[in-house]
Amino acid sequence: MVDQEQSAKAIPPETSMNPSEFASIDECYEAYEELRKCPVQHADAMGGFYWVTRYGEVASAVRDGKTFSSSLKGVLLPADPDAPRIFALEQEAPEHMAAKRLYMEAFSPKALVALEPRLVAIANELIDKFAAKGECDLIADFAHPLPVLGVCSAIGVKHVSVERIKTVSGEFGKSPERRQEVIMELGGLVLEELLRRRAEPSDDYLSKIANAELNGRKLDDGELARFMVGFFTAGHETTTSTLGSLLFHSLKRPDLIKRMLEDKAFLSAAIEEATRLNPPFHAFHRTTATETEIGGLTVPQDATVRLCYASANRDPEVYDRPDEFDPDRPAKPHFGFGGGRHFCAGAPLARLEMATAFRVLLSRLSDIRLSSDEMEYNYKDGVFATPVSLKATFTPT
Numbered sequence: 372m373v374d375q376e377q378s379a380k381a382i383p384p385e386t387s388m389n390p391s392e393f394a395s396i397d398e399c400y401e402a403y404e405e406l407r408k409c410p411v412q413h414a415d416a417m418g419g420f421y422w423v424t425r426y427g428e429v430a431s432a433v434r435d436g437k438t439f440s441s442s443l444k445g446v447l448l449p450a451d452p453d454a455p456r457i458f459a460l461e462q463e464a465p466e467h468m469a470a471k472r473l474y475m476e477a478f479s480p481k482a483l484v485a486l487e488p489r490l491v492a493i494a495n496e497l498i499d500k501f502a503a504k505g506e507c508d509l510i511a512d513f514a515h516p517l518p519v520l521g522v523c524s525a526i527g528v529k530h531v532s533v534e535r536i537k538t539v540s541g542e543f544g545k546s547p548e549r550r551q552e553v554i555m556e557l558g559g560l561v562l563e564e565l566l567r568r569r570a571e572p573s574d575d576y577l578s579k580i581a582n583a584e585l586n587g588r589k590l591d592d593g594e595l596a597r598f599m600v601g602f603f604t605a606g607h608e609t610t611t612s613t614l615g616s617l618l619f620h621s622l623k624r625p626d627l628i629k630r631m632l633e634d635k636a637f638l639s640a641a642i643e644e645a646t647r648l649n650p651p652f653h654a655f656h657r658t659t660a661t662e663t664e665i666g667g668l669t670v671p672q673d674a675t676v677r678l679c680y681a682s683a684n685r686d687p688e689v690y691d692r693p694d695e696f697d698p699d700r701p702a703k704p705h706f707g708f709g710g711g712r713h714f715c716a717g718a719p720l721a722r723l724e725m726a727t728a729f730r731v732l733l734s735r736l737s738d739i740r741l742s743s744d745e746m747e748y749n750y751k752d753g754v755f756a757t758p759v760s761l762k763a764t765f766t767p768t
Contacts, residue, residue: 380669384409389416390654390677390753391448399653399750400694403682410666411676417753418449420656420675421665424682426689428666430704432657432678433711436463439657439676441713446655447754450675454551458598460655460713467712469585474601474716477525477576483723486525490724493520494731502735505767506742509618510611510758513732518610521724522602522717527575531560540603557603558596565595602717608757610721612651613642613707615758617725618732619746620645620696622739622763627698632733635726641698642725646707648696649748653681653756655709680706681756739765 388406393399406412406424413421423429432439444450445461456462458470476482497516501507519533539557561577568581569589580598582589590598621627621641631638659674670676684705685693691700708715715721732739742762749757 381667383411383413383421383665383668383670386412386414386422387416388412388414388422391417393750393753396649396748396750396756399681399756400685403679403685406679407682407686409668411668411670418675420448420677421670422677422679423665424679424686425666426683426686429678429680429683429706430710432665432676433706433709433713436712438660438663439678440660441467441655441657443658443660443673444656444675446657447752448656448675448677450656450658451551455593455597457554458594458601459716460601464712466586470598471712471716473580473583473585473598476579477602478717478720480719482525482576483719486521486720487723487727489524490517490521490727491731493517493524494728495735498732498735502768506762506764509761509763510615511760513728514611514614514618514758514761517614517728518607518721518724519603521610521720522606525576525606525720526580526602527573527577528561528564530564535560536603536607540607554600555593555596558599560603561599562592562596565599566592606717606720608755609651609708609715609717610724612649612755612757613646613721614725614728615746615761616649617642617645617729619741619758619761620648621729622741623744624696628733631698632730637698638726638729639722640702642722643702643705643707644696644698644700645725647684647690647705648694649756650681650684650705650707651756652709653750653754654679655713655754678706680709735768736765739763 388402403424406422410425410428411421411423423432440463441461442456442463444452459467459474462470494517497513501512515537516533519536564577565581568578572578572582621631631641654677657676657678659670659672659676662672663670687693689703708718742764746761747759749759
């Protein structure tokens with residue numbers, strides 16, 4: 372009877388596709404196009420996992436946290452079942468929502484309205500440093516520092532090196548064997564400020580975190596450090612990547628720039644389109660809590676499933692001309708900020724930072740143009756896609 376049941380199950384085929392070996396973003400998307408021909412495929416790479424690349428299957432999985440767990444083995448590969456979990460990102464109910472509510476307090480509508488003038492000032496201060504040169508690197512000079520300064524302003528961090536945050540957060544996806552060490556180093560950059568707020572609290576958000584209770588107790592030093600990682604990876608690297616994508620695609624299209632500056636709704640649509648087309652996180656992983664079917668194929672219990680957001684975002688069954696930048700396309704949900712209960716809590720801040728940065732940059736440097744038709748990405752750990760450089764020229768001011 373058991374043999375008959377096993378033979379009736381449709382087993383996913385094997386593939387040699389290894390995301391950690393992709394040499395470029397173009398290679399990624401070529402691989403995704405091939406993988407989408409089958410709803411789920413198994414790979415032995417990176418400890419073993421199942422590719423899920425179609426929009427429909429990814430959407431179903433992100434909505435089903437009971438079957439597809441973020442907490443059992445975390446969301447990164449290779450899986451490390453014994454590592455401490457990243458708050459919210461690698462948790463499920465009820466711990467997930469308790470942590471996410473704390474994150475979301477920093478990005479409430481009221482908080483973002485108060486933050487916007489500071490973001491305008493940050494953008495202007497960065498542009499002041501290169502405006503007289505007539506040229507710049509929009510990633511290194513603008514898209515990299517702006518989100519760090521923005522998130523530090525949002526949460527009240529004042530005494531930490533922006534360059535140090537950039538350097539350490541950039542290491543997060545490069546060395547899987549050092550992942551926990553980098554997490555503690557990154558969170559530790561603001562630990563002294565947190566402990567100072569615990570001893571002498573003020574009315575800012577950092578004081579709230581320093582004295583917050585989860586599960587009936589205050590966070591210890593290690594937990595505080597891990598909690599802050601969410602701001603300096605999801606709140607920094609993601610916005611750098613999506614802002615870089617927005618600038619790259621829009622500055623190649625002068626016909627769109629006037630509309631983006633005059634129409635807030637169209638600028639918002641362009642931001643969503645840039646995020647869909649080049650999401651900062653290509654995939655996160657889940658662990659199956661029970662045997663399940665994906666697209667009619669059987670995946671066993673305790674298997675690692677790779678939810679490939681970047682592939683789902685270009686599924687031709689959902690998006691017409693999916694490889695093109697088209698802010699006028701009909702609005703449809705995408706996975707550029709994740710999905711389901713793990714939708715990025717910092718998405719409202721990222722959207723505000725991108726809109727503010729674009730408007731300030733184009734109002735200051737109205738004739739800015741790209742020096743290249745290509746933008747190189749650093750593809751780290753099979754997950755993170757961060758633009759490396761984007762050179763531009765303009766009339767010096």
